[in-house]
Amino acid sequence: MTESPALSIEHLVVLYGASVAVDGVSMTADASKVTALLGPNGAGKTTTIEVACGLRAATSGTVRLLGSEPGTRAVSQRIGVMLQQGGLYPTARPLEWLNYLANLYTNHADPSELLELVGIDPSTRTTTRRLSGGEQQRVKLAAALLPNPEFLILDEPTAGLDPLARRNLLEALAARRDSGTSILLTTHQLSDVETLADHVVVIAGGHVIAEGTVAELTGANDAMSFTGPPRLDLARLAGSLPSNFRAEELRPGYYIVHGPPSPQVMAAIATWCAEQGVMATDLAVGRRTLEQIVIDAGSDQS
């Protein structure tokens, strides 16, 4: 049995007046998986997310969330959302905010327990505007988790969090995913993606430019890379590797070795470099890092 995706977006176009924010995005987010939406600023990530939440209308294209049109009440009962900017009442206390929201959902978690889970004292009388940025972020997460959502939509959930708070949040999200929640998130913290994402969609300039697992995108199954002085003799390098491997200088001083990575081949590359008296810095599995993918996407976009 093939499960239909929790979110499917086909040929989504969103125009703001004359400017094109999203220009034909097609993507899916599978059930019980974490899908990460990556891309430079202005790529169209937040707009795509807002259409999925039902906050913004598509100019054209189709979006199905949990089998329905986004924004309907039936769907909004089943999703949890964390917006990038704001989403809290500045003068409200965390517990009263969640207690109010609980009135809106037919099925919801216990507000006090949820606040404890995210590390906010439920009995605090501090109003939201006096909480630190990280604490506000955690209240927003609690609000997103309140409806026991089947689908979580998180726009930069780790922004403004210190490393410990970030790790806790990622662990909480992984636990939700493992108990069946589907998650779509955007982030600029690429280590979050490596830790958590089952599927990555890279968008730039309103288009999807790459899609796959982290390993597929970085080429972790079919390439290795290292940095060294420019203009190494690659024919000789290839000669010292098994015959199905091929070496290439992608940019001056940045080398790719095409072929399935293995400990033996990694060692062979390091040995060959040592014989040349060359320091192979950043010897790594994969063609390029996620960071490089996003940087390349950004320079293509501008």
Add this chain to the structure above:
Amino acid sequence: MTGVTRVRAHAGWELRLLLRNGEQILLMFVIPIALLFALRIMRGGEIGEQVPTVLTVSLIATCFTSLAIGTGFERRAGALKFLATTPLSRLDLLLGKALATGVLAALSVAALAFVATIMGWRPDIDWFGLGAFGILGGGAFAALAVLLAGALRAEAVLALANGIFVLLIVFGGVVFAATDMPPAIGTVVGLLPSAALADGLNAAVTGGTLPAGGLLVLIVWGAAGAVLARRTFSWD
């Protein structure tokens, strides 16, 4: 969860936050009552002529100034945008706000009437007129508040809502009746919702003839404000 539950929950939520806010209490209760004392001291004369003036001030403060400023800041905080992702629909939100504003307006009118009665106010109330002008006037100002709050930055809403409030009170036929102004100016001022509300409330509590034209003025302002707000309101 029925729509009624959601609307009631939202109205309760707004009331809870509003009634905790010192500025709101000042605007809705303290300023109108202080104004009543000031008018009594400065003008003397009949309290029956001054209470409708102050009732108008109180209704404009609650339904326009307070609602506009509150909504403007909720919008800036992204609170309205977040609520739009929950099962609370836009209609639920608007009805909840309307209910909360109506309750606050009723509370402030009741507080004022209580103080005025102690001070010797003996009104001759036309309940139909009071209800019609109160609801249509409050509704018109609420529509204008939402129009303002949904179109401008929160700081601009704050400045304009306060500025317009003061201008309407002083020059808009509230403290100085439009009928006492030079005819050319008075006719124009009489078309403002503030003057229409003040005249209507005055007639409704002094046993006068209800000004039907004033009701029409309030309906037109309310409808225009609602239609424009529907077109221009931005949730973020």
